Amino acid sequence: MPIIQANNVSIRYITGDFKDIGLKEYILRHIKGQYQVKEFWATRGITFSLERGDMLGIIGSNGAGKSTLLKAISGIMVPTKGEIQVHGSVAALLELTSGFDNDLTVKENTYLRGALMGYTRKFMDDKYDEIIAFAELKDFQDRLFKQLSSGMKSRLAFSIACLVRPDILILDEVLAVGDGAFRKKSGEKMQEILKSGVTGLLVSHSIDQVTELCNKILWLDKGKQIRFGDDVHGICSEYQEHLGFKRAKKRVLRINRF
Amino acid sequence: MFEELVKRDFKKKYKRTVLGMGWSILSPLLHLLVMKVVFTQYFGRDMPHYTTYLFAGNIVFSYFRETTTGSMTALTSNAKIFTKINVPKYLFLFSKNVSSLINFAITFMVFLLFTALDGVPFTPKFILLIYPIFCLILFNLGIGLVLSALNVFFRDTHYLYDIFVLLLMYMSAIFYRVDALSPTVQRFFLLNPVYCVIQYVRLIVLEGAIPSPAYHLLLLGYAMASLLIGGLIYKKKNHEFLYYV
Numbered sequence: 001m002p003i004i005q006a007n008n009v010s011i012r013y014i015t016g017d018f019k020d021i022g023l024k025e026y027i028l029r030h031i032k033g034q035y036q037v038k039e040f041w042a043t044r045g046i047t048f049s050l051e052r053g054d055m056l057g058i059i060g061s062n063g064a065g066k067s068t069l070l071k072a073i074s075g076i077m078v079p080t081k082g083e084i085q086v087h088g089s090v091a092a093l094l095e096l097t098s099g100f101d102n103d104l105t106v107k108e109n110t111y112l113r114g115a116l117m118g119y120t121r122k123f124m125d126d127k128y129d130e131i132i133a134f135a136e137l138k139d140f141q142d143r144l145f146k147q148l149s150s151g152m153k154s155r156l157a158f159s160i161a162c163l164v165r166p167d168i169l170i171l172d173e174v175l176a177v178g179d180g181a182f183r184k185k186s187g188e189k190m191q192e193i194l195k196s197g198v199t200g201l202l203v204s205h206s207i208d209q210v211t212e213l214c215n216k217i218l219w220l221d222k223g224k225q226i227r228f229g230d231d232v233h234g235i236c237s238e239y240q241e242h243l244g245f246k247r248a249k250k251r252v253l254r255i256n257r258f
Numbered sequence: 259m260f261e262e263l264v265k266r267d268f269k270k271k272y273k274r275t276v277l278g279m280g281w282s283i284l285s286p287l288l289h290l291l292v293m294k295v296v297f298t299q300y301f302g303r304d305m306p307h308y309t310t311y312l313f314a315g316n317i318v319f320s321y322f323r324e325t326t327t328g329s330m331t332a333l334t335s336n337a338k339i340f341t342k343i344n345v346p347k348y349l350f351l352f353s354k355n356v357s358s359l360i361n362f363a364i365t366f367m368v369f370l371l372f373t374a375l376d377g378v379p380f381t382p383k384f385i386l387l388i389y390p391i392f393c394l395i396l397f398n399l400g401i402g403l404v405l406s407a408l409n410v411f412f413r414d415t416h417y418l419y420d421i422f423v424l425l426l427m428y429m430s431a432i433f434y435r436v437d438a439l440s441p442t443v444q445r446f447f448l449l450n451p452v453y454c455v456i457q458y459v460r461l462i463v464l465e466g467a468i469p470s471p472a473y474h475l476l477l478l479g480y481a482m483a484s485l486l487i488g489g490l491i492y493k494k495k496n497h498e499f500l501y502y503v
Contacts (some may be wrong), residue, residue: 022414
């Protein structure tokens with residue numbers, strides 16, 4: 001039985017200038033007949049399935065719908081069309097540092113984040129020292145979160161996320177965190193977690209990382225599914241060729257202009 | 259998770275200030291003082307225990323106002339969390355409600371103290387005060403659900419609601435009596451749920467009378483209706499909030 005099954009998943013965003021308008025403006029525009037909502041399909045007809053222990057690499061240029069797809073899998077968004085079946089607990093690491101509270105201390109934030117991810121206080125008590133040690137923030141425990149440097153913030157976020165042992169782990173470009181030494185450490189930690197048999201989804205712009213870690217590839221472009229399969233090297237080189245082609249085309253255009 | 263959220267809201271509210279919790283006692287007391295000085299001449303001259311009368315209206319209304327205005331931003335201020343982590347969104351709202359309920363509990367103790375100082379006798383009937391407070395908690399929760407959802411879609415909810423609350427305050431008979439008005443007008447006051455709660459508290463505390471069963475049902479009805487509407491909005495819009503924040 002596949003652990004994640006996505007059937008023809010399409011997600012629609014509604015955009016337009018209706019955001020941040022007030023109730024008064026809303027009513028006025030309705031009266032004038034100027035109220036418009038635009039649609040934007042972030043992903044269209046994505047179909048794939050993952051077995052237990054699979055590691056899926058999602059590649060594609062910016063705005064391809066990668067993050068949106070991850071949000072749908074983690075349950076934050078609901079697909080407009082199609083369906084996603086997920087069997088097991090999901091830990092999603094999306095844009096790590098957001099969601100911390102600037103006015104709380106490092107310690108309080110750690111507990112809050114742990115709680116939001118669904119862990120009990122007792123579990124956090126057990127793990128707290130480990131987290132702080134891994135993040136190398138022992139001397140900063142009682143500092144307010146806003147006093148930390150951005151590197152420290154991401155280190156803390158990553159360390160909290162690392163102690164999770166979910167069935168499904170979603171990583172949105174989180175492996176590029178902190179300085180060189182920490183990056184190495186976090187990379188090793190990730191490898192260790194992945195070897196323990198979780199099913200993973202990884203979004204990355206680093207093709208080397210994807211070919212190294214993943215056994216399946218999903219290539220998205222402008223919301224459409226270009227390729228899905230386990231021919232990692234094949235799809236990746238095709239993707240790179242595509243990128244190279246785009247770059248070459250740009251260059252040709254530039255030359256033509258002269 | 260819920261516990262941690264409540265702690266966060268509470269800590270943020272007092273921001274580790276020196277006055278801290280003391281402020282939540284001082285603030286309604288100052289409010290009371292101002293009202294007493296201003297209104298005693300006009301409304302309280304021939305009324306015994308005017309301080310208690312005033313205080314009862316004041317704390318109930320303040321609780322209503324603080325909870326609902328606090329609830330309003332429950333979704334918008336936590337947008338960064340629920341767009342990144344899959345959490346039940348109503349929890350943010352519940353935690354706000356709990357922290358303002360704790361606040362209310364403190365002011366309520368002060369209220370009881372003042373009642374004693376004002377020479378109002380305590381009776382076993384006071385235990386019934388739990389009922390209107392319970393209804394008000396549910397009512398606030400429902401209104402909070404509605405407002406927090408509205409605030410996601412319309413960012414000027416705050417201003418409109420401020421005006422509404424001000425109007426509601428004048429219609430809640432906090433510093434004046436309704437006895438002098440005609441019975442028809444008095445019946446109109448029953449349309450205001452906050453007034454109903456205030457009146458219940460006053461009846462018990464000042465007159466030692468228990469309101470009719472119909473009155474009990476009315477309070478419960480308001481609470482349930484507000485919860486139902488709020489719950490339905492959340493159920494329907496739960497996955498749409500994301501697009502607007």
